[in-house]
Amino acid sequence: MENEITVSIFFGFTSSVLLAVVAFFIRQLHNDFRKMGENLTEVKTTALLIKSEFKNGHELLNQKVEYLEQRISKMEFTQIKNQDHEK
Numbered sequence: 001m002e003n004e005i006t007v008s009i010f011f012g013f014t015s016s017v018l019l020a021v022v023a024f025f026i027r028q029l030h031n032d033f034r035k036m037g038e039n040l041t042e043v044k045t046t047a048l049l050i051k052s053e054f055k056n057g058h059e060l061l062n063q064k065v066e067y068l069e070q071r072i073s074k075m076e077f078t079q080i081k082n083q084d085h086e087k
């Protein structure tokens with residue numbers, strides 16, 4: 001009878017320790033997933049910021065190109081006009 005109690009206590013203790021180890025690793029895994037979710041949100045936010053900065057830069061360059069094209073066409077027009085007046 002005593003032997004059965006000792007074996008029962010041993011298996012109970014072993015199973016409790018194993019369950020505690022499994023619970024510890026599951027808790028660590030849960031924390032890692034939560035941190036990964038936070039990091040993913042941060043990466044998405046950073047990507048959106050970079051995308052908007054590039055978009056704004058692109059729009060600014062397009063405005064400058066349009067301005068330069070208009071300026072060149074005005075200069076060409078005045079040059080053609082001056083050549084016509086000289087003839």
